[in-house]
Amino acid sequence: MTDERREGYDGTGPGAITPDGCAVEMYERLPIRDEVEVIAGAVPPGASLLELGCGVGRMTHPLVEQGFRVTAVDESARMLERIRGARTALSPIERLDLDERFDVVLLASFLVHAGSLAVRRGLLETCRRHVAPDGCVLVQREGEDWQTNVPRERAIGESGLVRVESATPLGNGVNRVHVVYEFPDARWTQTFPSRPMDRPEFERSLAEAGLTVDSYLTEDRTWVRARPTAA
Template sequence: MMSQSTSSAPTTRDGCSVALYLRLPYRGEVELISPWLPAAASVLELGCGVGRMTRNLLARGYHVTAVDNSPDILAHVSTEASKVCANIEDLDLGEEFDAVILASCLINIPDDGLRALQLAKCRTHLQSGSPLLFERHDPAWLSAVTVGYLGDIGTVEIYVDEAARKDAEVQLCVRYQEDEHSWSHRFTVRILDDEAVQEVLSRAGFAAPRWINQRWGAAIACDHAA
């Protein structure tokens, strides 16, 4: 997603604060998606961040290749994972995995062409019949979000300071507060309802998604000849 951080501390290439990422707790994503992962599966984790999911995937015995385009971020990822610094759309590892994870609502980026390229890379790196596990913003939430207190993640309070919608795009400024520390993050996302998600996945070579909950879904890679 297009984004910009107002923090002066180190940030990722898309403007997210590394210091903020390090403060946010793990939220149980691996337990949520693990029914879709075979035992000892090879997992390609795209946009791994500081490795909160990576650590828990490794702890469950999965073999993880963790990808992010920020070297500052990758420095915090466990050395037990294979780490790759690259943009998703440029990735070419020359191998197929048992599963691909596309978290952090990256599917909601507003650039349709870039989304298509990234989903194509997901398909390229998946064995036929294997799952893409993806996270998206709840479309109902994006359609109704207003300025104000949003909630807590661990010890970090979250506030929406600005929210503007134009057609299917939403521009947000989200502030994260922990004691005297504050980070503001501006970003733009595209609302994707179930039908829109199915359409973009189908174009990339995936079957219709099965929803795990309102944010997480799984889509099986179709045969390349299909």
């Protein structure tokens, strides 16, 4: 069972596969790490929060439990079927227009590294369009060596393993990243185009969308809080 794929994206394995190659069943197995702790520590308690690319709700559900008023967005109806306790919206992120503003807009999962520059601009413009004038945008970036330190792997819970097998240059600054997820009873793969960005390029891309870095929230600078640029 698959949704229509985005160009350059692929995924294999049991169950539904989303347009960007994500396996719904596999994402239901991924544990939460420190993401919610970082988010909750950077924004006001009980804030209204627009989560762009919510997936099956790995971050959505603990954010709701902490009292945030979450609107969860994804382009896959199969992902949104798993969301509980939050308002949902089915849409590609870069085309989203809810005609409302939020205290916090969240763009996690390295989505800002989209291979297409047009998509990246669309993602950040969506963030800017939906953030309140006194609100903030939280962005999760790749680590500095995320696409050069390959192959590498880490454990998923007690029995799973995720392995970034390769990041093969496609040209024009884009790599084709291949990731494997292995569990005792199932194996999934995801392949997608990704554009590495150093800190100056990342900050320029924010500026083009009318956003300015307020602070880097983690020592490795993978989590960033940005605010609308003052007129």
